[in-house]
Every structure is written in structure tokens, then in C-alpha cells.
Amino acid sequence: xxxxxxxxxxxxxxxxxxxxxxxxxxxxxxxxxxxxxxxxxxxxxxxxxxxxxxxxxxxxxxxxxxxxxxxxxxxxxxxxxxxxxxxxxxxxxxxxxxxxxxxxxxxxxxxxxxxxxxxxxxxxxxxxxxxxxxxxxxxxxxxxxxxxxxxxxxxxxxxxxxxxxxxxxxxxxxxxxxxxxxxxxxxxxxxxxxxxxxxxxxxxxxxxxxxxxxxxxxxxxxxxxxxxxxxxxxxxxxxxxxxxxxxxxxxxxxxxxxxxxxxxxxxxxxxxxxxxxxxxxxxxxxxxxxxxxxxxxxxxxxxxxxxxxxxxxxxxxxxxxxxxxxxxxxxxxxxxxxxxxxxxx
Ligand SMILES: *Cc1c(COP(=O)(O)O)cnc(C)c1O
Numbered sequence: 603x604x605x606x607x608x609x610x611x612x613x614x615x616x617x618x619x620x621x622x623x624x625x626x627x628x629x630x631x632x633x634x635x636x637x638x639x640x641x642x643x644x645x646x647x648x649x650x651x652x653x654x655x656x657x658x659x660x661x662x663x664x665x666x667x668x669x670x671x672x673x674x675x676x677x678x679x680x681x682x683x684x685x686x687x688x689x690x691x692x693x694x695x696x697x698x699x700x701x702x703x704x705x706x707x708x709x710x711x712x713x714x715x716x717x718x719x720x721x722x723x724x725x726x727x728x729x730x731x732x733x734x735x736x737x738x739x740x741x742x743x744x745x746x747x748x749x750x751x752x753x754x755x756x757x758x759x760x761x762x763x764x765x766x767x768x769x770x771x772x773x774x775x776x777x778x779x780x781x782x783x784x785x786x787x788x789x790x791x792x793x794x795x796x797x798x799x800x801x802x803x804x805x806x807x808x809x810x811x812x813x814x815x816x817x818x819x820x821x822x823x824x825x826x827x828x829x830x831x832x833x834x835x836x837x838x839x840x841x842x843x844x845x846x847x848x849x850x851x852x853x854x855x856x857x858x859x860x861x862x863x864x865x866x867x868x869x870x871x872x873x874x875x876x877x878x879x880x881x882x883x884x885x886x887x888x889x890x891x892x893x894x895x896x897x898x899x900x901x902x903x904x905x906x907x908x909x910x911x912x913x914x915x916x917x918x919x920x921x922x923x924x925x926x927x928x929x930x931x932x933x934x935x936x937x938x939x940x941x942x943x944x945x946x947x
Contacts, residue, residue, distance in 0.1 A: 606828040606861045608940035609913075610641050612649050614821035618811045619653055621819065622794055628801040631657035633790070633808030635665060635682070639933040641812055641824065644672050645944050650811075651677055657752075659806050663689040663698060670696035680721055680752060682731065690714035699751050703732045705741055712748075721752035722784075726774035727767065728758040738778055750784045752804060760792025760800075761816040768796060792816045814929035815919045824933065825913035826940070828877070830857040830906055831894070842896045843888030847872070855900040857884075859909055862893040866935035867911065874924035878915040879906035 623630035632655045638646035647658065647669060657678045660666050663686065666679045673679075678699055684707045685693060685700040693700055694715055702708045703723040711720050722745055725732035732755060733741065755775050759765035772788070779786055785803035791810035793800040795817065810817030813824060836842060836854045859877070863869040867890055875886040877895075879902035887896040899906060912918060918929035925932075 604829065605941040606826070606865065606939070607943055608936060609825040609827070609943045609945060610645065611821070611823050611825065612645065612944055612946050614813065614823045615641075615646060615811055616649060616653050618813065618817065618820050618823070619650060619655070619807070622791070622805070622807045622810050622817065626789075626794055626801045626805055627798065628789075629657065629804045631655060631659060631680075631787070631804050631806050632811060633659040633806050634669065635659065635661040635808070636934050637665075639808060639812045639930065640936045641933065642942065642944070643669060646811075647672050657804055659808075663692040663696075663700070666698040667692045667696045670698070678751065680754075682723070684723065684731075685711040685714075685720070694718060701752070701754060702745075705733070705737055708741060708745065719751050720748075721754060722750045724753065724755045724775065724778050726755040726757075726771040726778070728756055728771070730756070730758075732756070735774070735778060742782075746782055746784065752787050753779050753782065753784050754787040754806075756790065757788070757793050757796075757800075760790060760796060763796055768800075772799060809930055809933075812933055813918060814933065822913060822917060824918060824936070826861075826911040826936075827908045827913070828859045828861045828895075828911055829908045830897075830899075831860050832858045833899070833905060834858075841888070844891060845889055848888035848896075852900070854887075854898055855902075855905075856887060857897045857899045857906065857909065859895050859897055860893065861911065861937075861940075862891045862895055864892045865937035865939055866932065867895060868925040868927070868935070870926065871921070871924040875921065876916070876924075878910040878913075880904065881915075883915075884909065 632650045634643050637643050659680045661682050680699045684703045701721040701723040723732035759767040787804040789800045789805045791807045813820045813822045836850045842848050869890045872890045882902040885898045918932040922929045922932045
């Protein structure tokens with residue numbers, strides 16, 4: 603294998619969507635922002651649409667425009683960032699549904715595109731996006747009279763089921779929306795797993811589709827195999843990599859592999875990261891370079907041609923732990939130098 607290869611298992615993606623859909627009586631949408639969490643919206647979205655997804659979510663109108671080109675007419679495309687200055691044209695041309703998140707956005711939307719569909723985003727405590735209770739109170743009657751397509755809010759702590767913030771936000775969402783005749787959306791991946799009280803009418807899973815926590819039962823979607831470029835024997839007392847941060851204590855067989863921090867293997871992971879040569883867990887040695895990483899393959903029974911960085915032996919969340927981050931960031935940092943291969947099972 604010449605190039606580092608990122609294999610994206612679309613069958614696992616579909617299984618994850620089905621399992622999240624089966625966990626809820628609500629319509630199950632799909633979040634494909636940030637190029638489907640780095641995995642390629644043009645490959646991921648059509649597969650989900652074929653599977654029956656009718657409501658897609660992106661962050662930016664620009665992403666919505668791309669998604670419309672990919673999907674054609676039919677599915678609803680909701681834009682979390684709402685209707686920003688300059689968005690009227692993409693929203694109109696691509697038939698997007700902005701999730702209006704302030705009075706200013708509401709005014710902008712109805713002035714620029716009277717009669718064009720919109721949704722509402724409410725803030726129930728996260729203090730990130732959406733109308734706060736007082737603002738909503740002022741706008742509610744007018745907004746509801748125009749038939750919003752969806753009313754949504756987002757949970758701040760859904761990955762911690764016992765966190766009191768979940769019930770607090772749920773009560774706030776109910777208080778702001780009970781009695782309104784419009785579909786509601788509250789749960790992302792974490793919210794789906796909190797149970798039916800959190801599901802409302804449409805769910806918005808993202809990371810769980812792509813194989814990440816908090817969906818513990820997710821199937822891995824991403825496999826990353828990186829070729830070994832060179833092998834050498836390093837004697838005790840010799841060092842590996844920039845800054846001499848690792849010194850051999852034994853005769854060590856060192857494999858230099860063809861990926862680095864420019865490919866999303868964050869430099870900060872170095873001292874804590876592992877890869878796999880077959881079934882053998884191999885430690886990363888010294889600093890991660892931009893394009894290269896040294897790995898201890900002394901204990902591998904065979905000299906590997908490639909090592910597994912992500913896949914059956916190591917999840918995105920395990921690798922994320924080595925960098926003190928989360929699986930989401932591993933996915934969205936995956937570089938564009940990988941050879942990408944999409945499989946359907
Ligand atoms: C990103 C995002 C989601 C998806 O969240 P996951 O945790 O990836 O399932 C849902 N809703 C909003 C508002 C988001 O920003």
C-alpha cells in the first residue's frame with residue numbers, strides 16, 4: 603500500500619443510523635455539517651437519503667447549498683446558524699430552512715424572503731445559539747402564526763446522563779414550546795440516548811452516525827491504515843524524533859510511518875498514543891512530526907507493512923483520549939492527504 607488509507611464504512615454508518623432510529627419513535631434526521639464530520643458529505647448524505655432520512659442539518663447556508671446539489675429536491679435542509687447577512691440568495695436558491703435564532707434574524711428573513719420556510723432555534727440554557735425566553739416571548743405569536751417548520755433547542759450536557767442540566771433544559775424547552783402546533787427537535791446523539799422524553803418529533807444525530815461516543819454501541823465507521831516507510835534498529839541510549847524526547851532502553855525496532863500532525867494525528871498525542879501492527883499494540887515514540895511518526899514495532903511477530911491507527915483495535919474516542927480531546931475532533935481533523943476509500947460492507 604503506497605498511501606495512507608482512510609476507509610469509510612458506509613454500511614456501518616447505515617447500521618448506526620438504523621439503530622439510533624430504532625431507539626426513538628421520532629423521525630430521525632441526520633447532521634452532516636463540516637463535510638459530514640470530515641467523512642465526505644457527498645458520499646455520506648446520499649446513502650442516508652436512500653435509507654430514508656428526510657431532514658438533514660448543516661451549520662452554514664453554504665453547506666446547505668452544497669448538500670442541495672448532492673441530494674436534489676426533496677429532503678429538508680435545516681441550517682443551524684440561521685439566516686445570516688448575505689444568506690438570502692443561497693437560502694432561496696437551494697430551498698434551505700434557516701433555523702432563525704434571534705429577532706434580528708427573523709426580521710432579516712421575512713424582509714428578504716417573505717413566505718420562505720424557516721425554523722426557530724431556542725436557547726434553553728446553553729447560551730450558544732437561539733432565542734432566550736424573553737426574546738421568544740416577544741416574538742412567539744408572530745413567529746408561530748407564520749408556521750415554523752421546526753422548533754429546536756440543543757442540550758449542553760447530553761453526554762452526561764446524570765447531569766442536572768438535562769432535566770433543566772427539558773423543562774425550559776417544554777415551557778417555551780408546549781401548546782405550539784409545530785414539530786419540535788431537541789435531541790442530538792446524546793439526547794436520543796437519554797430516552798423518549800427528549801425525542802419530540804425529529805432527532806438530530808451526528809457523531810453517533812459516524813461511530814463516536816456517546817453512542818457506545820456505535821459500529822466503527824472510520825478505518826485508518828498507514829504504511830511503514832522505513833524500519834531501523836535502535837540501540838539502547840539512542841533517541842527518536844525531534845527534540846530527543848524518547849530514548850531507547852532496549853534494542854528497539856522502529857517503524858517510521860507516513861502520517862503526522864498535518865493529517866490530524868495531533869502532535870500533543872505523542873507520548874500517549876498507540877497504533878496496531880496486526881494484533882500488537884505499538885507505542886508511538888517521541889514527537890509526532892508533520893508527516894511522520896516513529897512507532898515501536900519490536901514486539902510485532904511480523905514486520906508490518908502498514909499499521910492501524912483507527913479501526914477494529916482503536917476507536918476515534920481512544921485516539922482522542924491520547925490528545926485530551928473528543929472523537930468529534932479526531933474526525934473533523936482527518937487530513938485530505940489520505941487516500942479515501944468508501945465501502946458498503
Ligand atoms: C452538531 C449538532 C448536532 C449533532 O450533535 P451530535 O452530538 O454530533 O449528535 C445536533 N444539533 C446541533 C444544534 C448541533 O450543533
